[in-house]
Amino acid sequence: MTEKPSSTEIHALRCADCARSDSLVTDLAPTSRVAIPAEALLGFPDGVPRPRRGVSRRGFLAGSAVGIASIYSAAHLTWESIWDAAAARAAGPAQNSLVCIYLQGGNDGLNAIVPISSDQYPGYVSQRSNIARVLGPSSGTQVGTTVMPGTGSTLAFANPLVSGAGNNGDVKGFDTLYGDGSGGPGSDLAIFPAADYTPPDLSHFDSRDYWFAGALEELETGWLGRWLDTYGSSTNPLQAISLDSSLSKQIRTSTAPVCAIESLTNTSFEITNTNIDANAEVANLAAVPADAANLALTRSRSIYGETVEVSNRLSGIGSVQVAPGYPPNSDLSANLQLAATVLGAGLGTRIITIDWGSFDTHGDQVTSQDPQLSVLSSALAAFKADLAGRGIEQNVVTLVFSEFGRRIMSNDSVGTDHGAGGLVVVSGSSVRGGLAGEHPGVQGDQDGNLVPITDFRTVYQALIGEWLGGDPTAILPDGPFPGIQRYDSGTTLMK
Amino acid sequence: MRTKHARHKSHHSSNHRGKHKHRTGRLASTKGRRHRLHRPPGVGVGTGTIGSSSPMSSAMVDRLFWRAGFGPSAEDRATWTGKTVSDLVDWMLSTPAGSSGVPGTDSGSPLDPTGNDTDLVLNWVDQMVRSTNPFVERLTFFWHRHWANSRESVAPPQLMMTQTELFRSYADFAQNPTATFKSLAYAVTIDPSMLRYLTGELNVRGAPNENYARELMELFTLGVVNAAGQPNYSQTDVEQLAKALSGWQINDTNPDAVYSYFTQSRWYDGPKLIFGQFGNFTSADAVNLVIGHPAHPGFIVNALWGEFIVEPPDPSTLQTLIATYTGGGYQLKPLLKQILTHPALFDSIEEPNMVKPPVVYVVGAMRALGVGVTDSTANDYLDDMGELPYFPPNVSGWEGGLSWLNTDTALARFAFISALLANTQIADVPGESAAAAYERAYMATGEPWLAPGTAAAIQSFANGAPSSSADKRIQRQIALRALILAGPDAQVM
Numbered sequence: 001m002t003e004k005p006s007s008t009e010i011h012a013l014r015c016a017d018c019a020r021s022d023s024l025v026t027d028l029a030p031t032s033r034v035a036i037p038a039e040a041l042l043g044f045p046d047g048v049p050r051p052r053r054g055v056s057r058r059g060f061l062a063g064s065a066v067g068i069a070s071i072y073s074a075a076h077l078t079w080e081s082i083w084d085a086a087a088a089r090a091a092g093p094a095q096n097s098l099v100c101i102y103l104q105g106g107n108d109g110l111n112a113i114v115p116i117s118s119d120q121y122p123g124y125v126s127q128r129s130n131i132a133r134v135l136g137p138s139s140g141t142q143v144g145t146t147v148m149p150g151t152g153s154t155l156a157f158a159n160p161l162v163s164g165a166g167n168n169g170d171v172k173g174f175d176t177l178y179g180d181g182s183g184g185p186g187s188d189l190a191i192f193p194a195a196d197y198t199p200p201d202l203s204h205f206d207s208r209d210y211w212f213a214g215a216l217e218e219l220e221t222g223w224l225g226r227w228l229d230t231y232g233s234s235t236n237p238l239q240a241i242s243l244d245s246s247l248s249k250q251i252r253t254s255t256a257p258v259c260a261i262e263s264l265t266n267t268s269f270e271i272t273n274t275n276i277d278a279n280a281e282v283a284n285l286a287a288v289p290a291d292a293a294n295l296a297l298t299r300s301r302s303i304y305g306e307t308v309e310v311s312n313r314l315s316g317i318g319s320v321q322v323a324p325g326y327p328p329n330s331d332l333s334a335n336l337q338l339a340a341t342v343l344g345a346g347l348g349t350r351i352i353t354i355d356w357g358s359f360d361t362h363g364d365q366v367t368s369q370d371p372q373l374s375v376l377s378s379a380l381a382a383f384k385a386d387l388a389g390r391g392i393e394q395n396v397v398t399l400v401f402s403e404f405g406r407r408i409m410s411n412d413s414v415g416t417d418h419g420a421g422g423l424v425v426v427s428g429s430s431v432r433g434g435l436a437g438e439h440p441g442v443q444g445d446q447d448g449n450l451v452p453i454t455d456f457r458t459v460y461q462a463l464i465g466e467w468l469g470g471d472p473t474a475i476l477p478d479g480p481f482p483g484i485q486r487y488d489s490g491t492t493l494m495k
Numbered sequence: 496m497r498t499k500h501a502r503h504k505s506h507h508s509s510n511h512r513g514k515h516k517h518r519t520g521r522l523a524s525t526k527g528r529r530h531r532l533h534r535p536p537g538v539g540v541g542t543g544t545i546g547s548s549s550p551m552s553s554a555m556v557d558r559l560f561w562r563a564g565f566g567p568s569a570e571d572r573a574t575w576t577g578k579t580v581s582d583l584v585d586w587m588l589s590t591p592a593g594s595s596g597v598p599g600t601d602s603g604s605p606l607d608p609t610g611n612d613t614d615l616v617l618n619w620v621d622q623m624v625r626s627t628n629p630f631v632e633r634l635t636f637f638w639h640r641h642w643a644n645s646r647e648s649v650a651p652p653q654l655m656m657t658q659t660e661l662f663r664s665y666a667d668f669a670q671n672p673t674a675t676f677k678s679l680a681y682a683v684t685i686d687p688s689m690l691r692y693l694t695g696e697l698n699v700r701g702a703p704n705e706n707y708a709r710e711l712m713e714l715f716t717l718g719v720v721n722a723a724g725q726p727n728y729s730q731t732d733v734e735q736l737a738k739a740l741s742g743w744q745i746n747d748t749n750p751d752a753v754y755s756y757f758t759q760s761r762w763y764d765g766p767k768l769i770f771g772q773f774g775n776f777t778s779a780d781a782v783n784l785v786i787g788h789p790a791h792p793g794f795i796v797n798a799l800w801g802e803f804i805v806e807p808p809d810p811s812t813l814q815t816l817i818a819t820y821t822g823g824g825y826q827l828k829p830l831l832k833q834i835l836t837h838p839a840l841f842d843s844i845e846e847p848n849m850v851k852p853p854v855v856y857v858v859g860a861m862r863a864l865g866v867g868v869t870d871s872t873a874n875d876y877l878d879d880m881g882e883l884p885y886f887p888p889n890v891s892g893w894e895g896g897l898s899w900l901n902t903d904t905a906l907a908r909f910a911f912i913s914a915l916l917a918n919t920q921i922a923d924v925p926g927e928s929a930a931a932a933y934e935r936a937y938m939a940t941g942e943p944w945l946a947p948g949t950a951a952a953i954q955s956f957a958n959g960a961p962s963s964s965a966d967k968r969i970q971r972q973i974a975l976r977a978l979i980l981a982g983p984d985a986q987v988m
Contacts, residue, residue, distance in 0.1 A: 362704060
């Protein structure tokens with residue numbers, strides 16, 4: 001905590017993290033103003049008096065003037081929201097956020113980042129002649145490559161990832177995010193060509209569970225869920241959001257509230273053909289105590305309660321603000337636009353997860369993977385510009401990963417079977433762009449898979465330590481893991 | 496071991512709400528005396544006191560109809576309360592699915608399941624809603640979740656329907672009393688939908704495609720590791736099993752008569768080494784080998800058990816069930832009988848402790864309200880709740896368990912009931928008291944389980960709701976039914 005609240009007025013709005021959200025709401029006339037005596041905080045009902053984000057209640061009371069809460073609607077008049085607004089203000093400036101894009105099914109990184117050195121490329125072609133990229137521009141059905149700066153011409157982007165007519169259409173791609181690969185200004189895309197765990201077990205489901213758990217076993221909590229339990233809010237479900245109808249295992253927590261939302265419409269309980277305040281009635285039902293040993297009923301009631309909480313906090317956010325440049329007709333675009341809108345609203349969101357795509361390309365790989373690589377690269381570029389337009393790009397980092405890479409040798413179905421050593425990219429102007437891990441080459445292990453160079457937990461460790469904040473060893477079992485070893489000898493993920 | 500029930504352990508239990516609250520005592524209301532939740536449980540809660548020959552309380556009848564069906568009707572309760580668990584389970588395991596009521600429609604048109612995917616889903620929901628013995632459709636749907644194929648990459652849709660018929664024949668024990676999992680496994684292995692979904696039709700001599708071989712072991716029959724955490728198979732086993740499984744193709748020239756066929760020249764004709772055994776194995780041999788693998792019986796027993804019961808079986812129960820399964824030549828009916836009559840099914844009988852999967856919730860609510868399929872409502876909300884039949888997220892099916900419930904699916908579950916009620920004629924009763932309004936709503940929703948505190952909260956809403964006009968009374972009635980059928984307590988069974 002570096003800043004104490006400077007105002008004696010505590011805005012009981014969703015989050016006072018940034019002035020932007022203040023301005024959104026303070027244009028409205030408060031419906032009432034309520035004095036908050038310090039004794040009221042001392043008598044906080046269930047759940048509030050506990051340290052969070054380094055702000056202890058005692059510290060809060062000692063350092064802040066407990067004054068007036070401006071109430072903009074009855075929905076906001078909860079101790080939780082008052083406390084949240086005050087604590088968020090006490091916590092200081094805007095906090096860093098992480099957006100995780102999971103490419104479902106096992107993305108073939110070897111056909112995305114292609115080894116083109118004279119000692120690698122012939123082996124690459126001979127092992128996957130029916131899907132191999134060609135050197136230089138694309139022609140006809142042959143998909144070409146574009147050299148990655150700063151790699152000594154050893155690696156190249158497959159052209160679906162690259163901007164410009166003939167490749168990815170007239171939009172921005174990975175190459176523009178990657179820049180000159182130096183990690184300096186304008187070089188904002190870090191690339192790990194072969195991140196994974198060893199030994200790989202080639203199962204979608206185990207591999208996915210490991211990546212989500214941040215451990216080589218299926219755990220009850222996700223790696224980001226444990227981070228939220230330790231460093232997150234105990235009251236704000238919008239601190240971590242899966243943009244989906246299901247909650248990602250990455251943000252499964254023990255205690256911290258999190259949420260899944262699919263859109264910004266229909267975010268509250270409603271009973272058709274009535275004007276009854278269903279949210280209020282559901283909140284009453286959710287508050288009925290359940291036997292903690294009955295996990296199902298306990299969960300049902302707590303989820304209903306959190307849904308009301310999410311609904312209240314989202315009231316007034318409006319619809320998704322669509323920025324230009326996103327590839328059309330893509331779920332990924334829609335979700336990134338939703339993500340940008342939520343992040344821009346200052347709701348205290350630290351984590352957003354998006355599951356996307358169909359990368360399990362056992363057959364007809366090129367016609368399936370390439371359009372998706374194209375959408376991914378242009379959507380990431382559009383997202384970055386969108387965030388910049390909202391003035392928050394420097395506070396957002398995007399991680400892209402998949403559960404594994406694919407076999408070096410292609411199969412006769414013109415596809416690839418499950419492999420190892422998958423592609424990971426991390427995007428954002430705070431990120432030190434360039435090659436953040438070596439390429440393992442196409443010699444392969446005894447099963448013909450890429451040899452993983454970077455433990456995936458090395459990336460997580462850096463994201464916690466350098467970006468989200470906190471002690472990685474408290475979050476990731478079996479750590480600490482080897483540090484980042486960049487192509488240029490650097491050891492950091494961020495600039 | 497990767498089983499359905501093992502996944503239930505993963506949960507996000509945001510218990511911050513309950514954590515700081517003192518548990519209040521059970522509400523000793525006399526108003527709700529007529530409600531089933533206040534009825535004496537009849538038989539002790541302790542699992543040791545419930546035997547398969549004990550007479551059932553109505554709570555136990557409810558429990559079996561929810562866990563092995565789509566909830567009880569008033570008639571089910573009247574018929575089975577006082578009968579034994581064994582009686583009811585025997586009936587479920589020996590009665591055809593049957594069908595009652597009028598066939599479903601989609602906005603006035605007959606369902607056209609091969610014409611559009613919405614009707615494909617509605618067609619199955621319609622069968623579930625109208626089935627006389629709900630267990631058949633319930634187990635059929637379990638097989639769909641177990642051998643999960645998605646219409647997303649399976650065409651034509653006739654393949655999915657044919658596969659569902661296959662599953663149904665392994666769920667209807669009136670028709671097929673000695674059905675075995677082993678014959679099901681072989682039938683699915685060469686089923687056109689599966690050959691398409693897991694690219695078995697591309698698995699050719701000289702270019703083995705490992706897709707189905709891996710999932711056959713990992714997801715369908717063995718799991719990656721055994722109970723002791725040791726791998727059940729190696730990458731070599733995957734590759735060799737793929738060779739044994741090669742050679743199958745699909746003839747879909749006539750979409751209404753699709754079949755798979757074997758072409759000797761596409762089959763890998765040569766020795767294979769699977770689980771340490773050498774032989775020139777075929778597809779049938781491959782299925783025999785995996786079913787004969789020591790990890791298989793425990794895997795499938797746990798999967799079936801976890802469909803019906805929250806806590807995993809204790810070691811001795813597991814051994815007993817495995818003995819029944821293997822001793823009966825992998826027959827399903829004797830195993831299911833033992834699971835469904837096990838006392839553990841009635842754990843926490845006073846407070847249901849399993850989350851209703853969306854399909855069970857949707858079909859259960861439609862049956863409770865007496866609503867049939869007349870439009871796409873069920874399809875649309877199943878999608879929002881995260882369990883659209885024929886569209887599992889991937890080959891491992893739906894994760895299920897506690898993961899069904901999150902802030903997004905809670906809204907979908909609530910909105911679904913609201914949509915059903917919007918299509919229901921609800922009459923005004925002039926001068927109806929709050930208590931009478933609650934009572935009417937409770938009866939109209941099939942007298943579902945509600946915790947005493949929940950019943951009190953809903954009654955409290957009724958007491959405070961305006962009732963000075965017909966419109967206000969109807970609104971109160973709609974809201975009461977919604978809160979009873981769509982609130983947190985309605986999500987457990």
